[in-house]
Amino acid sequence: MSVRPPVVQKRHLATELPGPRSRELMARKHAAVAAGVGTTMPVFAVEAGGGIVVDVDGNSLIDLGSGIAVTTVGNSAPRVVAAVQDQVAAFTHTCFMVTPYEGYVAVAEALNRLTPGDHDKRTALFNSGAEAVENAVKIARAHTKRQAVVVFDHAYHGRTNLTMAMTAKSMPYKHGFGPFASEVYRAPLSYPFRDGDLDGATAAARALDVVEKQVGAANLAAIVIEPVQGEGGFIEPASGFLPALAAWCRANDVVFVADEVQTGFARTGDLFACDHEGVVPDLIVTAKGIAGGLPLSAVTGRAEIMDAAHVAGLGGTYGGNPLACAAALAAIETIEAEGLVERAREVGTLMTERLRALQARDDRLGDVRGRGAMIAVELVRPGTTDPDPDLAKAVASAAHAEGVIVLTCGTYGNVLRFLPPLAIGDDLLGEGLDVLEAAFAAAARSEATR
Numbered sequence: 001m002s003v004r005p006p007v008v009q010k011r012h013l014a015t016e017l018p019g020p021r022s023r024e025l026m027a028r029k030h031a032a033v034a035a036g037v038g039t040t041m042p043v044f045a046v047e048a049g050g051g052i053v054v055d056v057d058g059n060s061l062i063d064l065g066s067g068i069a070v071t072t073v074g075n076s077a078p079r080v081v082a083a084v085q086d087q088v089a090a091f092t093h094t095c096f097m098v099t100p101y102e103g104y105v106a107v108a109e110a111l112n113r114l115t116p117g118d119h120d121k122r123t124a125l126f127n128s129g130a131e132a133v134e135n136a137v138k139i140a141r142a143h144t145k146r147q148a149v150v151v152f153d154h155a156y157h158g159r160t161n162l163t164m165a166m167t168a169k170s171m172p173y174k175h176g177f178g179p180f181a182s183e184v185y186r187a188p189l190s191y192p193f194r195d196g197d198l199d200g201a202t203a204a205a206r207a208l209d210v211v212e213k214q215v216g217a218a219n220l221a222a223i224v225i226e227p228v229q230g231e232g233g234f235i236e237p238a239s240g241f242l243p244a245l246a247a248w249c250r251a252n253d254v255v256f257v258a259d260e261v262q263t264g265f266a267r268t269g270d271l272f273a274c275d276h277e278g279v280v281p282d283l284i285v286t287a288k289g290i291a292g293g294l295p296l297s298a299v300t301g302r303a304e305i306m307d308a309a310h311v312a313g314l315g316g317t318y319g320g321n322p323l324a325c326a327a328a329l330a331a332i333e334t335i336e337a338e339g340l341v342e343r344a345r346e347v348g349t350l351m352t353e354r355l356r357a358l359q360a361r362d363d364r365l366g367d368v369r370g371r372g373a374m375i376a377v378e379l380v381r382p383g384t385t386d387p388d389p390d391l392a393k394a395v396a397s398a399a400h401a402e403g404v405i406v407l408t409c410g411t412y413g414n415v416l417r418f419l420p421p422l423a424i425g426d427d428l429l430g431e432g433l434d435v436l437e438a439a440f441a442a443a444a445r446s447e448a449t450r
């Protein structure tokens, strides 16, 4: 088995970014890969671990993105590597629907144990977040014998046909790709930064009024919501919003589905974001951080709902692939053994303190928000709440040029988001934030000379 030395935990720029080898590879990408598949940074990775991604030119970049919230336990985390190496040598695939294997069952048991609520649960495994969201809807429809699905403003649920319909933002996710699936309805979210002093209960009443008037509980199979929105801008609803929606669903026999694809597995400083307010969803959708970088997703929920789909109604060739299951069990063990829920809170405290200090000196940082290692700043034109996507782009580009991977998001494209791997050290995280601070200062200088 190949054993590589650990990746050196130091930012290092050997060339300008992108370097010559990355530029060559980018030319090959343009000639070979469909133009619709974009990249955030123009550098090609060769190795990653802890809080560092190394590129083909020998540049070591600080990772504040975790490949969009995936490598929560770190890239090539030791337990994940050992488990996958062992599994790949044993067998790579039989298809769980043909000759099942223990790893799949063990992941289901782990998810049934770890997800919110101590009721009887069942789990089904899939490949991607979008595929799992689609299956949650299928299951809710089979259980309720109803069709409608309610989602929220700013939501992101994926890029398949049904999940495009469920996603709010047109460009780039939906533009030109219609027609979309029917029976998907959108309700207003609680967005504290833009809602004035609307509290969670009132925002929930506003949303439920739309649901009752425009859909009707008797037609509604499921409400699907991200407990903290991801691509939509790391929007954390006001407290009381989620519990009120969950209670309404319970009272109306509507399936309450938490899409924890981005928020799950310690990311927010709880094992699941629903835990924060003690919300127990009927179904919970997980992916991303579940398997340390291998493609795996799941729907977990109340046994009587999960078992509503007929035998052979759920599945797929690769769903719950043995390598991904081995990785998931190792990732879960890593989260538990290394106290990563607690580590996410520490990371959150460190980032929030630094970003709030920066906000106190710079009124372009309209809002600093988030929980655990899922933190964002929403950028605005000073003295207003008008979104400033150009500033977000400028700061992200300046950070990229200095070797720090940061991502943007938000309906208005004006949110910088931070999703560091929990294997990152405080020093590296601090250095990443130093670079970010300098990037804000540089953006100020370039504005002044505009």
Ligand SMILES: Cc1ncc(COP(=O)(O)O)c(C=O)c1O
Pocket: 068, 127, 128, 129, 130, 131, 133, 156, 157, 158, 159, 226, 230, 231, 259, 260, 261, 262, 287, 288
């Ligand atoms: C909340 C949420 N749901 C669903 C998805 C779709 O997951 P995938 O890209 O694995 O299909 C994402 C991806 O970013 C997500 O953040």
